[in-house]
Amino acid sequence: MRVTEVFYSLQGEGMLAGVPSVFVRLAGCPFRCRWCDTAYAWDYAAGEDLSPDQIIEQVNRWPCRFVVLTGGEPMTAGDLSARPGLADLTQRLAAHGKHITIETAGALFLPDLACDLMSISPKLTNSGSCHGSVTGGHQANRLDVETLRRLIHAYPYQLKFVVESPEDVTEVQGVLGGLGELAPERVMLMPQGTTTEELLSRSPLIADLCKQTGLRFGPRLHVLLWGCRRGV
Ligand code: SF4
Numbered sequence: 001m002r003v004t005e006v007f008y009s010l011q012g013e014g015m016l017a018g019v020p021s022v023f024v025r026l027a028g029c030p031f032r033c034r035w036c037d038t039a040y041a042w043d044y045a046a047g048e049d050l051s052p053d054q055i056i057e058q059v060n061r062w063p064c065r066f067v068v069l070t071g072g073e074p075m076t077a078g079d080l081s082a083r084p085g086l087a088d089l090t091q092r093l094a095a096h097g098k099h100i101t102i103e104t105a106g107a108l109f110l111p112d113l114a115c116d117l118m119s120i121s122p123k124l125t126n127s128g129s130c131h132g133s134v135t136g137g138h139q140a141n142r143l144d145v146e147t148l149r150r151l152i153h154a155y156p157y158q159l160k161f162v163v164e165s166p167e168d169v170t171e172v173q174g175v176l177g178g179l180g181e182l183a184p185e186r187v188m189l190m191p192q193g194t195t196t197e198e199l200l201s202r203s204p205l206i207a208d209l210c211k212q213t214g215l216r217f218g219p220r221l222h223v224l225l226w227g228c229r230r231g232v
Helices: 052-059 086-095 147-156 166-177 196-213 220-228
Strands: 002-010 019-026 064-071 099-104 117-120 157-163 187-191
Touching: 019 052, 019 157, 019 220, 052 086, 064 086, 064 187, 086 099, 117 147, 147 157, 166 187, 166 196, 187 196, 196 220
Parallel strands: 019 064, 064 099, 099 117, 117 157, 157 187
Antiparallel strands: 002 019
């Protein structure tokens, strides 16, 4: 399995924000979001090939129960099929007593994952595609409500939407309307921003939009603390 980096940091987003966690950043993403902060992980050939045992050996260098499988897009191969070996890796990590979060765009449903938190960041229209996607269809493939519904029914979940404007929140509500009843504390609006300055300047608007909708404000602690760089 191709791995871009393994590092120890604080979870920056979602319900576990602030929890020390080991991150396994798998290589490759079929999308090309305009504001992606991990473009260095887009290439499926980035990083190095590690076996599941080698990944677990690296994860266990830190005395930490929380493991985040991220990317890139950890669920998919470049053609949007299932990433080979992912289910096996999650099951092995679970056997080591790890709490597993999977950070995904939610474009593919996979059964049989050992996953304590399916952290889904569905991509809105605002994600655009800055360089064209591997699949050639960012807008066509970025969001499928039926796939989201299957994921949130199969796994403990959270939904994190990156927003910039009130129009984005209207789009969020349209997506949520197709998902049935959801726990509002599991649905977050996160300000778009890859620098501390951008985040802080957008946060008051997003806070107001949270108050209007009853949705949760989603921090991006890693960007606030360290800005947009690798290994954090
Ligand atoms: S899906 Fe995630 S990793 Fe892929 S380009 Fe978009 S923001 Fe970046």
